[in-house]
Amino acid sequence: MLKNLKNSKFLLKVFRSIFVVMGWMPKKKKLVMFESFHAKQYSDNPRAIYEYMKEQHKDYQLLWSIDKQSIKLFDDFQVPYVTRFSLQWFLTFPRAKYWVNNVRLPGWMPKPEGTVYVQTWHGTPLKKLGLDIEQIHMPGTKTDTYKRNFINESRNWDYLVSPNAYSTEIFKRAFHYDGQVIESGYPRNDVLSIPSEDVVKSLKQKLGIPEEKKIMLYAPTWRDNEFHKKGKYKFNFKFDLENWKREFGSEWVLLSRMHYLIAENFDFSAHEGTVYDVSSYPDIRELYLSADLLITDYSSVFFDFAILNRPIVFFMYDLETYRDELRGFYMNIQEDAPGPIVQTEEELFQAINELEQSNVQSNPTFKSFKTKFSSLEDGHATKRVVQAFLK
Incomplete structure (x- = not known):
């Protein structure tokens, strides 16, 4: 009414x-x-x-x-x-x-x-x-x-x-x-400049995540042309959660954070204990502080997460369409992204395995990115x- x-x-x-x-x-x-x-x-x-x-x-x-x-x-x-x-x-x-x-x-x-x-x-x-x-x-x-x-x-x-x-x-x-x-x-x-172990411990307790598990955060954006009706957008996962579970589930949990404009209520009950829906979690900063690795696409979250000097994977399965037809970019993401860009599930899983063992701070592209975008984040x-x- x-x-x-x-x-x-x-x-x-x-x-x-x-x-x-x-x-x-x-x-x-x-x-x-x-x-x-x-x-x-x-x-x-x-x-x-x-x-x-x-x-x-x-x-x-x-x-x-x-x-x-x-x-x-x-x-x-x-x-x-x-x-x-x-x-x-x-x-x-x-x-x-x-x-x-x-x-x-x-x-x-x-x-x-x-x-x-x-x-x-x-x-x-x-x-x-x-x-x-x-x-x-x-x-x-x-x-x-x-x-x-x-x-x-x-x-x-x-x-x-x-x-x-x-x-x-x-x-x-x-x-x-x-x-x-x-x-x-x-x-x-501001809170990202001083990471806190207490935040990580508290979040794991709230969500019921085992203390020894590492956290992978998936935070994609919405697509202007994928919608049910005005103001109600949709989103479909482009990697299989069962495959992700087999590959990473023994050591990791996946936190799924959908953009506020995406109207779907995702049902992860089949993946209980492995995949957690944190779309309505009040403070994304606590998710950043707790995550050991970020998967995103065109969302601005990567600018913030980079402050923490942790690995980022860009799962841009529709890169050409999004860049050339839907929105267009202000930067050459393929040259300046502070992490690998992948377009398939296989590439995504491979990038995660490679980044898990890497030190992003030693990457010249990552350091250049932080100098340009994060110099005021003190x-x-x-x-x-x-x-x-x-x-």
């Missing part, structure tokens, strides 16, 4: 009107509102900024704007929140002095005068973004409309957080953004971001 109401043009006009009126009210100058991934997660850069401010800026009121379906998650973390589209939300969100978000806000939400909107975004880009995408393949989305919506959104940003100089150049062009950029490293990555990015937007 609520979903139908939110899709009603009339109701969106009503929402907008209420939002505008409340935006005229006096600002709550010490109130910071946070959202992550369409108000559905307690994660990413907004979480890191929230947790830093909670400790270092106790005079500020910190609130999360959340989707109704995420109430249990935020209750479990004991994080203060207001539910999107509730009366309290309309009385609060438009009056906050600061907004911290990592994706676009709904188009009907105008930014009130005097609000400081901090857009953290959510990854160093490999695949093309925003205005740089030549043709949109997502269902129900026209290319011109998609790009116009991006322009309308980015003009509201007062600050845009960038993890490195490479991203700054791309973000400014792809988002049509000429405002202030905080080139700081990513707040979410554990203090969050401090730099908060100091910039509170000045």
Whole structure:
């Protein structure tokens, strides 16, 4: 019912009107509102900024704007929140002095005068973004409309957080953004600069993973052209889990982390004790810290995982299609990837076996990659971001 109401043009006009009126009210100058991934997660850069401010800026009121379906998650973390589209939300969100978000806000939400909107975004880009995408393949989305919506959104940003100089150049062009950029490293990555054995032990206990097992993390992205309907994407494994189990199951477990846009609920019950679905695990950083090896494709996760100096395998079974037809890349991944690119199950398993015994830090390509993309990841990015937007 609520979903139908939110899709009603009339109701969106009503929402907008209420939002505008409340935006005229006096600002709550010490109130910071946070959202992550369409108000559905307690994660990413907004979480890191929230947790830093909670400790270092106790005079500020910190609130999360959340989707109704995420109430249990935020209750479990004991994080203060207001539910999107509730009366309290309309009385609060438009009056906050600061907004911290990592994706676009709904188009009907105008930014009130005097609000400081901090857009953290959510990854160093490999695949093309925003205005740089030549043709949109997502269902129900026209290319011109998609790009116009991006322009309308980015003009509201007062600050845009960038993890490195490479991203700054791309973000400014792809988002049509000429405002202030905080080139700081990513707040979410601060914890990766000091790996913790306690995190690994805790995660294994939570998931029931035997202490002696090594962890392989599989974290692929979504495909624009593989979908059930608008907003509901699908994904199929391109390597056989039984084969993986025979090859690696005695020493390893596989953690499967699907992109938030992939709607499938995967059933790994046939592989219990070997394959674990961690798609809804609240904090991917704990998965990074616990993983001994990463398998990914075009997801930005590899930029973050490389900070840990651990092996990465790129399982790009559809490389030519994804690069040449769907998205296009900003870098020559075949030359610059900090790990081998494979396209078949056989190649994947072979690469894993070879990397297991290798020291990635001795690889010149890996070292060059880290110099270009991770030089600012020193554990203090969050401090730099908060100091910039509170000045």
